[in-house]
Amino acid sequence: MLNPDSVGRTFTGADVVTVTQSEIDAFADVLGESDKSVAPPTFSIRITLAQSQQLLSDPDVGLDWTRLVHGDQKFQIHRPIVAGDQLRCSSTIENYKVAAGNEIVTVRSDLHAGDQLVVSTWSTLVVRA
Amino acid sequence: MVDFGGAGMIEVGTVVDTKVFWIDRDLLKAYANASGDQNAIHQDEAFAKSVGLPDVIAHGMLTMALVGKFVTEFSGGSATVKEFSGRFTKPVIVPAGEKVDLTVSATVSEVVGNDVRLDISATSAGVKVLGMAKALIAMAPGR
Numbered sequence: 001m002l003n004p005d006s007v008g009r010t011f012t013g014a015d016v017v018t019v020t021q022s023e024i025d026a027f028a029d030v031l032g033e034s035d036k037s038v039a040p041p042t043f044s045i046r047i048t049l050a051q052s053q054q055l056l057s058d059p060d061v062g063l064d065w066t067r068l069v070h071g072d073q074k075f076q077i078h079r080p081i082v083a084g085d086q087l088r089c090s091s092t093i094e095n096y097k098v099a100a101g102n103e104i105v106t107v108r109s110d111l112h113a114g115d116q117l118v119v120s121t122w123s124t125l126v127v128r129a
Numbered sequence: 130m131v132d133f134g135g136a137g138m139i140e141v142g143t144v145v146d147t148k149v150f151w152i153d154r155d156l157l158k159a160y161a162n163a164s165g166d167q168n169a170i171h172q173d174e175a176f177a178k179s180v181g182l183p184d185v186i187a188h189g190m191l192t193m194a195l196v197g198k199f200v201t202e203f204s205g206g207s208a209t210v211k212e213f214s215g216r217f218t219k220p221v222i223v224p225a226g227e228k229v230d231l232t233v234s235a236t237v238s239e240v241v242g243n244d245v246r247l248d249i250s251a252t253s254a255g256v257k258v259l260g261m262a263k264a265l266i267a268m269a270p271g272r
Contacts, residue, residue, distance in 0.1 A: 026163040030156065030191075031198040033207065041201065041210035042194040046164050049190075070189045072261070074214035080207060122214075 002096055002103055003062040011055035012090040017047050021083035038080035044119045048109040051089035064127050071124035078117055087111040101129030139245060145203050145235040150195045151228040152187055152221060160191040186220035192231060192258055196251050199233040205269025215262035221253040229253055243268050
């Protein structure tokens with residue numbers, strides 16, 4: 001079970017993730033997107049899912065990542081991601097509830113390039129009972 | 130109502146032409162590599178069944194990425210998307226050796242200046258796979 005004290009806490013990654021053109025190319029190719037000058041709108045999930053999992057795997061948080069199902073997803077894109085972006089992820093558990101024994105956790109992850117907020121994402125994750 | 134030139138008038142109620150994407154196991158493997166999501170339920174049939182799924186299922190985020198492609202084809206490129214959201218209501222089931230459809234359509238629900246909001250529908254084998262799907266796009270010039 002999630003530690004209730006975790007709700008509202010923000011965990012900021014120590015690592016800066018550098019986006020490469022080949023990563024954008026590979027993602028765009030899967031979708032049949034020929035314009036690779038910017039990343040496709042959902043590309044940031046490649047960074048935020050792994051980063052938030054790492055940040056929220058702290059035993060103090062108490063989130064069981066092995067039984068997670070992705071419930072919903074939202075992106076707010078302030079500007080498109082481009083090759084060479086150096087992004088830092090910070091993740092916050094914005095909401096938590098238990099319904100029918102399932103834990104429902106809303107994780108917000110922000111990607112910053114320096115001081116500039118590039119993308120905010122919200123993932124609702126369901127930990128199955 | 131906004132005159133975007135190329136695409137003509139876009140107003141509340143304008144219907145975006147339906148598009149069908151085809152999903153197979155090869156695409157799941159390609160998306161796993163491109164996204165870094167190597168969860169076995171998207172590639173390994175025996176594993177998927179062992180955790181109670183009917184078969185291998187597509188990544189929800191692959192479904193959403195393809196819907197994103199549908200949106201950006203309408204709006205004029207990946208740089209136009211300001212907001213994009215959806216709920217994973219049912220899995221897209223991908224049996225071995227088959228191509229399954231992802232059928233996407235949308236209706237314009239709001240127009241403010243160059244900003245256009247879309248209500249999107251996405252089904253596979255007739256089943257709704259993405260619920261409450263919405264996008265806010267800034268129409269590219271000439272669209």
